[in-house]
Amino acid sequence: AQSVTQLDSQVPVFEEAPVELRCNYSSSVSVYLFWYVQYPNQGLQLLLKYLSGSTLVKGINGFEAEFNKSQTSFHLRKPSVHISDTAEYFCAVVNTGFQKLVFGTGTRLLVSP
Amino acid sequence: EADIYQTPRYLVIGTGKKITLECSQTMGHDKMYWYQQDPGMELHLIHYSYGVNSTEKGDLSSESTVSRIRTEHFPLTLESARPSHTSQYLCATADSREGSDTQYFGPGTRLTVL
Numbered sequence: 001a002q003s004v005t006q007l008d009s010q011v012p013v014f015e016e017a018p019v020e021l022r023c024n025y026s027s028s029v030s031v032y033l034f035w036y037v038q039y040p041n042q043g044l045q046l047l048l049k050y051l052s053g054s055t056l057v058k059g060i061n062g063f064e065a066e067f068n069k070s071q072t073s074f075h076l077r078k079p080s081v082h083i084s085d086t087a088e089y090f091c092a093v094v095n096t097g098f099q100k101l102v103f104g105t106g107t108r109l110l111v112s113p
Numbered sequence: 114e115a116d117i118y119q120t121p122r123y124l125v126i127g128t129g130k131k132i133t134l135e136c137s138q139t140m141g142h143d144k145m146y147w148y149q150q151d152p153g154m155e156l157h158l159i160h161y162s163y164g165v166n167s168t169e170k171g172d173l174s175s176e177s178t179v180s181r182i183r184t185e186h187f188p189l190t191l192e193s194a195r196p197s198h199t200s201q202y203l204c205a206t207a208d209s210r211e212g213s214d215t216q217y218f219g220p221g222t223r224l225t226v227l
Contacts, residue, residue: 032213038154043117043203043218051213088154094214100161100172101216106154 002027002093006104013111015083021076021107023091033074034092034101035065044090050074061085086111116140117219119204125225126194134189134222136204144207145187146216149173149200156203162187163209194226 007022025031032051036044048059055067065076074091091104116139126132136145147160148171158171162181176198177191191198201223205216 032215034215036218041221041223043119043220044205046215046217049213049215090156100158101214103156108154 002031002095002102004091004093004102004104006089006091006107008107009105010108010110013081013109015111015113016080018079019077019081019085019109021089021091021109023074023076023104025072025074025091025093027072027093027095030096031093032096033065033067034094035059035063035074035076036090036092037061038088038090038106040087047076047089081109081111083111083113085109117204117206117217119202119219119222121222122220123223123225125227127227128193128195130194132191132194132224134202134204134224136187136189136219137185138187138206138219139185140206140208141184142206142208142217143184144209144214145181146205146207147171147177147179147187147189148203148205149175150203150221151200160189194224196226198224199226200224 003026005024013019034049035047038044048057050057050067058064088106090106094101118137120135145162148156157173159175160179162168203221204219207214207216
């Protein structure tokens with residue numbers, strides 16, 4: 001069965017600084033990978049996803065993620081964050097032959113002025 | 114992207130009451146899911162459906178029940194609410210024709226049982 005580890009429960013960063021949110025997964029088969037964002041009192045919004053092809057995936061709001069098969073990672077990055085990026089971020093994985101999405105425990109991004 | 118509606122958005126109710134959380138979608142997605150999100154923000158799958166008249170229990174044991182009589186509608190019912198049911202409930206959909214099982218989420222229902 002696959003699993004997802006988000007190594008940081010909380011990441012504080014100053015506005016306009018770069019940020020990386022880490023995600024590692026384990027699976028014995030090929031996977032699809034996702035990042036979601038959750039703002040307070042809202043549902044999850046899809047930021048980006050990796051299905052196949054280029055390992056660098058660009059998403060909404062200036063975020064991007066890189067799939068690294070050898071390190072089984074899918075880290076999320078943004079070169080310059082805004083106050084409005086403060087939210088909870090979830091990494092998720094599903095193997096290509098299975099149907100249940102497995103979520104990490106989330107990383108809270110706190111952007112301060 | 115799917116248009117997913119959840120009602121009510123917020124609900125405060127007393128112990129022992131029967132409640133139904135509504136989830137509806139307009140995109141014709143065949144797969145629908147219910148997640149429970151605890152205060153630590155982790156998501157737990159409690160029910161899912163891959164089509165009309167098909168429902169399954171998820172990974173987290175739940176006292177709730179679901180039904181899927183129509184493609185667009187996937188209500189969740191608690192026969193007798195308890196304080197332990199206090200949580201955020203998220204509904205999601207996916208289109209199996211898309212091939213990746215990308216899930217799209219509704220805005221959630223925050224339930225408080227007193």
